[in-house]
Amino acid sequence: MGDLLKDIDKLDFKTISFNIIIIVTCVVFSLITTYFNSNINVRLNELGNYLLFYLGGVFGSLIFIFISKIISTFKILEIIGRNTLSIYALNEFIPLRLNYLGHPFGNGLIKKAITFCVLLMIIFIKERVSAKKGERMFHFLIRLDDACPTMNSKSWEKIEKILQNYSVCPIVGVIPDCLDKSTSFQNKYDDSFWTKVLNWQINGWTIFIHGYHHKLNRIPNGTKTFFKNVETHSEFVGLSVSMQRNYIRDSIRIFKEHKIAAKGFFAPGHTFDANTVSVLAENGINYISDGYDIKPFIKCNVTFIPTMFDTPRKMPYGLFTFVFHPSSMKENDYLYLDNFLKKYSKHCISFDESIQFVKGKQSLFGRFCESIIFLLRKLRRRK
Numbered sequence: 001m002g003d004l005l006k007d008i009d010k011l012d013f014k015t016i017s018f019n020i021i022i023i024v025t026c027v028v029f030s031l032i033t034t035y036f037n038s039n040i041n042v043r044l045n046e047l048g049n050y051l052l053f054y055l056g057g058v059f060g061s062l063i064f065i066f067i068s069k070i071i072s073t074f075k076i077l078e079i080i081g082r083n084t085l086s087i088y089a090l091n092e093f094i095p096l097r098l099n100y101l102g103h104p105f106g107n108g109l110i111k112k113a114i115t116f117c118v119l120l121m122i123i124f125i126k127e128r129v130s131a132k133k134g135e136r137m138f139h140f141l142i143r144l145d146d147a148c149p150t151m152n153s154k155s156w157e158k159i160e161k162i163l164q165n166y167s168v169c170p171i172v173g174v175i176p177d178c179l180d181k182s183t184s185f186q187n188k189y190d191d192s193f194w195t196k197v198l199n200w201q202i203n204g205w206t207i208f209i210h211g212y213h214h215k216l217n218r219i220p221n222g223t224k225t226f227f228k229n230v231e232t233h234s235e236f237v238g239l240s241v242s243m244q245r246n247y248i249r250d251s252i253r254i255f256k257e258h259k260i261a262a263k264g265f266f267a268p269g270h271t272f273d274a275n276t277v278s279v280l281a282e283n284g285i286n287y288i289s290d291g292y293d294i295k296p297f298i299k300c301n302v303t304f305i306p307t308m309f310d311t312p313r314k315m316p317y318g319l320f321t322f323v324f325h326p327s328s329m330k331e332n333d334y335l336y337l338d339n340f341l342k343k344y345s346k347h348c349i350s351f352d353e354s355i356q357f358v359k360g361k362q363s364l365f366g367r368f369c370e371s372i373i374f375l376l377r378k379l380r381r382r383k
Ligand SMILES: [Zn+2]
Pocket: 145, 146, 210, 214, 267, 268, 269
């Protein structure tokens, strides 16, 4: 029943008062079925009137389903929910084992306390094991770049449909004040653009600031990028701290004006410097979609969600971000994405889920990848 009702959040009329009306109605009906049915003992298979028994079961389940819709997240309940089978299977088994040990556990209260502690231990071990297993699995995020009022709306609608089919919530890079003609795919400025962004946000997509004007300038000689980089142009690298601060503050302001929460940042052309990172942190932007590793890592007080390869591919394990530029996607690219999601969409996670994989500094392996990818790109440029 929970599975059938999991999409109810998408209905327009879903509000807290709607949930409360359903809960109260179900309570009334379940009380009526309880009143008219005889005593029930499931263990002895005494169910009374079958119709009343099942109706009572359905109303009772609905009460809890709709209460859970009002409570957004509750860690303890989530843990209990994941472990109901262990609790059901062992809550009678443990006291029975204790009975064999005889007198020291004869007291009901002591037995209950021991059962509770043993169950707690089992749940703790099980949660740790599955967390470790989860860390070793292959996960990926989808990132969509260059959303702006002159993007190719038709292409974006197409990718939106594919992602919706597989319930994928991507990260979208929105350019706050686009002045870059290379991202312009239609002459008309789309007045409904920010409403679209707001709808993405409502549907669970994560919105990142992607540059400011998205206009690249030549990187001054001798200026260091944050990660090893072969790019010659950037919007941020080499700019003064105050200028970068203005860019970021303006971007946040524009997002706020349109009720968009900026969850993170990534720079055009993967190019930014240490000043960009400190200005972002100073303005409460603590996530950057960039960097090299197989799990998110922290560097200079900011968390990096790595982006090692743009094209989706199945990896043995680790967290990867696959990047798309919907405005310039070809028919084959959509097919490739659709096929990839058909096979692997269960490995796709949202930005919020990816945060649980943050495990400290960039690993040695991550730094090795950064150097190798840098060398390969350098060699490719020389050809
Ligand atoms: Zn871009």
